[in-house]
Amino acid sequence: MHQIQGDTRISPLLGERVTGVSGVVTGVRAFGARGFWLQDPVGDGDPATSEGIFVYTDEPPTVAVGDAVLVDGTVEEYYPGGADGGAQSVTQLTDPATTVVSSGNEPPAPVELTGADLPRRYAPRGDETAGGSIEGLRLEPERYALDFYESLEGMSVTIADAPVVGPSTEYGELWVTLRPQDHPTPRGGTRYASYAASNPGRLKVESLIPYAERPFPEANVGDRLDGRTTGPLDYDSFGGYTLAARELGVVGDGGLERERTRPQRGGELAIAAYNVENLHPGDPAEKFERLATAVVENLAAPDVLAVEEIQDDSGPTDDGTVSAEETLRLFTEAVVAAGGPRYAWRGVDPADGADGGQPGGNIRNVLLFNPERVSFVDRPGADADTPTEVVTRGGRATLSHSPGRIAPADEAWTDSRKPLVGEFRFRGETVLVVANHFASKGGDQPAHGRFQPPDRGSERQRLEQARAVREFVREVHEVDGARRPANVVVLGDLNDFEFSATVAELTADGLLENTLDSLPPWERYTYVFDGNAQVLDQTLVSPAIRRYELDVVHINAEFADQASDHDPQVLRFRP
Template sequence: MSRNAGSRPRPSRRAGYAFISVGLASAFAITSLPAAYAAPSGTAVIAEVYGGGGNSGATLVRDFVELGNAGSAAYDLSGYSVQYLPGSPSASSQWQVTALSGALAPGGRFLVAEGAGTGGTTAPPEPDATGSIAMSATSGTIALVSGTAALTCKTAADCAADSRIVDLVGYGSAVVREGSGPAAGASNTASVARSSGLTDTDDNAGDFAAQTPSPVNSAGETPGSGDGDGDGDGDGDGDGDPSTPGTVRVRDIQGTTRVSPLDGRTVTRVPGVVTGVRTSGSKGYWIQDPEADADPRTSEGVFVYTGSADPAVAVGDSVLVSGKVSEYYPSSTSQSVTEITAPTVTVLSGGNPLPAPVTLDPASVPAGYAPTAGGGSIDALALEPGVYAQDFYESAEGMRVTFADARVVGATTAYDELWVTVKPNESPSARGGTLYSSYDQPNTGRLKVMSLDTAAAFPVANVGDVLSGTTTGPLDYSTYGGYNVQATQLGTRVDKKLKREVTRRAKGGELAVATYNVENLDALDDQGKFDRLAEGVAVSLSSPDIVALEEIQDDNGAVNDGTVTSEATLKRFTDAIRAAGGPRYQWRYIAPANNQDGGEPGGNIRQVFLFNPKRVSFTDRPGGDATTATGVVKTRKGARLTASPGRIDPANSAWGSSRKPLVGEFVFHGETVFVIANHFASKGGDQPLHGRYQPPARSSETQRQAQAVAVNTFVKSLLAADKKAKAVVLGDLNDFEFSPTVAALTAGKVLKPLISTLPATQRYTYVFDGNAQTLDHILTSPAVTRFDYDVVHINAEFADQASDHDPQIVRIDVDGCR
């Protein structure tokens, strides 16, 4: 896969939530906390840990961790954090961080909320701070840390050596703990707490014992002891009538920024009308206040998250909802979804009219994409819905929205979702998509569409089709694509009869060279996948003379047993091409060292050359292997390789955990042609266009630029040996034609990117989040002067795909280039 997005796993929505309790005082002398937990603390310690809140059998609806101060002076917590690590951390496990502020009072407590489960009946007392850590009920490690940078230690010894750790508690079977062992007995119904007041001997097993959870906040309140309004009913609204709305409205929850001003607080009897119900995946429902205010920044809708419980409401119900306000971040780089969690609901009536939807069209959606924060978070910025599309969508988060007669710009996926544009004239491609042609033009009209109707089949649409009529539903947000419409009314698909392309066959004097990412093909795949891909080569590409393949896996795919050969995979593939009417291809490749080239673990993907021996010959020069670099030798007849096939500079750190370029020497009509097949590092790890960090960081570019420099250097060595050398550089570069990667690859004008020779509306090979974009490329050296280039659109625009990439081909008039 090119972007780690084509066949993405869908993680479970939540694992659990946590509370953290810390002592607070209003005015005291401030000193510093101890520097490390290696010496027992007589001041700031972790007093109690509970991770079972909201779980089956729990009374409390939330988890907590309680800090206490055994000293006689207060301690400033500004710049400190509480951090959590799973009990048995893996190589990929990371400490999760909740920043603290305020102070820890002498003998006091301080409660920091982390989230809520779906069970339980009793809320903890009002927290003093809030985070979003998901803790395990039975095993984990909590650390009080001087600083907010995530810890990196994953063993007890390494953590003991980290001077930032003030105190640490491992519970259950935690690997990271203090002393003789972790604290025992934590469960859905039991916390672990210090058994002798706040005494700390740096032995978790001895200092802690299991008990009934007993969170205490800085005011000394315990569950049920604090009301907040003096009327004794605990709802904070001064009115105990369960059928009367409280004082909080949805607009108060949503506020004028991306983060709710009531985040972490309990709200009571919030009125609204149910506008949509989701009964699978992230279960819950949307409510909307039919009496909107005049502020365009404040949404009138909000999602009520019921967790695993089926929502006990129907569209049109007038309801009062009580629960905790939460900002749910689907990923660390995404924006958040404002929600009411652990809800209780009173249905007042049914069959009520729904609030009028917000219209999405060119007039309402701004041309600006998102505000910028120098690469930082835009969470706290005041929304400007008249200026930025992302702010406009955020101002309608949870509300009913509607659009009509929208063009499909991203085909239906296996997850029953498609992309449309609500701006018909925005960056149209030649075949009905929306072009992504520069970093500053991310296309504001794109929107993902899903359906809340689980009984009706979701339309199977291709790019260019139209969702005719009206599509209406609540506006949601997801890490996969950003804002999306959860349709309660879905338009009808109009088939625009998009056809798969077939390129022309090469003429006798033309050398046809193609590239095709075949998406993790291995010998264990079903025959249907082989046949579809083979048809693409034999029919759609008209049997090129040379085909550079990306993502050919070893002979047993993701089975991680040390196998690195691809003979069985290539035998099945070339047999399928022959059966589809293509030639009997031969192949060349360099097998990678096991698990050194990235991709799916155990898969050992690599580039492969297929060639038709009746049209072109391959010059075999021995010596190439996974770690040996091929070089260029100058001869009287021009340049030649020291190893063919060979790898380009495989020891270069640029190729760490990534595919190394494959270069081969071919002869056609007596002319030598050097072909370099590439599969640059993926975009995994880049921040999304729609995320909370703006502008988004493209951290993966660094490695691809270094890879491009390595290939550029090799091409320069070819041209130094023979300025008339004919070279074709091609493959999945995982980057755009306007990217620094392509600029580095073409530096010195040693290569010409052929995508730039096409009309602008045809420059794409891939579709991601409704943006048609170029990730695959063919580039040629200056001696290649007569050519015909074509991107052959057979996959990326279609719901039924053999691969997520479109192949492309160049036909070189070798005789005319002499």
């Protein structure tokens, strides 16, 4: 086994047919990529060489855990998700011929994974002559967490009483951490604090137990996977190293509760942002009800609500529909039914198929507002291709079109949602609100992948988008000047971190301030991805807004039962 695995990520016997590979079966997967794991119970004593391997059978395996077998097969490096995605490979045997020598053997003792044995450094730096790949580097399991996990690829491992840091999903998976002391959040998660803080203790857990025998447990952040969870260490492109459990622990309830923000006071303007995850009329009524109840009860019915991912009235059906009037009617009626205000809304329909997102859905940003508390200044005439401009009226910055889109023809917005800006009046003061949904991280190399550091190629488009928004804000500032600067709020799903170059571009020259900086570091997260609590949604304000209060309202991202995958946030201030 160790001769096949070698001491790098690529087998020295790649492509060769090997015979008489002996070991004991430690796990069987009868679904998905079907096969079984085989482990040498003796080994060579080299910590860099794994003693386990996956045998891909394609058909349901006919072996059982505890079988001693002999396998002939071809050595292959399989890239989950395809080689172009940047994931690491899994060394495996394909086209196997398997002979069962005996059954009922005790599987090799699993390696116990603990935070004490796990290196704090996440990954080695890739070989620049190989495009930044780490595949050809000799594994150093005592120095790097990715090397440590790779040295155990295919071997039986076990964890005990592990904190859950990523909720269970519909795909039967959850994330735990072996190092709960790394960047903890007050609610039991692990925060992604910088590109250098990848939190190596995170580990995905899946089950090899058929669902009919034991449904995968529901787990929230802050719960605990109690008892022993044991099985082979696998790897896939969605989450990286994965414990494929033949024995699964029991989820202990951590008592996580959904947060509620306080209501705004009479003189306070409350502006919120919420990604409602591809909302359309075909969604179950329960989704509309849950989102609406959250707006009323958890967000305390904000005066202005910027919503992202509102789909058109036919949802993902690609039939040329671009209007979202029915989607918005259902949503706002659900808010009323939940005891909230009757929100009005303003938006600009996109051109069909031009704004990215789920094909056919035509997602867009929309501004909802409570007309009993705030008024909207309508300046009609904008369409998908018409930019709104900064226009001087009475010595103040106003909009040529309200609502309108910022620079929709700019290449920065190719296949991406265009920012929607609206002009509001509150207690005699003008407030410009810019709702955003920047380009996604799709196509980026994964943090756990074979290229280190990973290329964040999608960031280049978000940088251009940030420049376009900041240029708009700069034009507003130039009109209003320093004596009476404008109230500008830029918010929404920026699809990037608070420490990213995207946000640095937005806040350059002091035109905008990131309100997340007002929160303690451990409170800065709106999304949970691969067990990392991280920031994607943000609210920025112009210098005129000096005193404000931001609240990230944790109601979705940490929970298995989600109405959306994002947590909303509410900004309160006195214009």
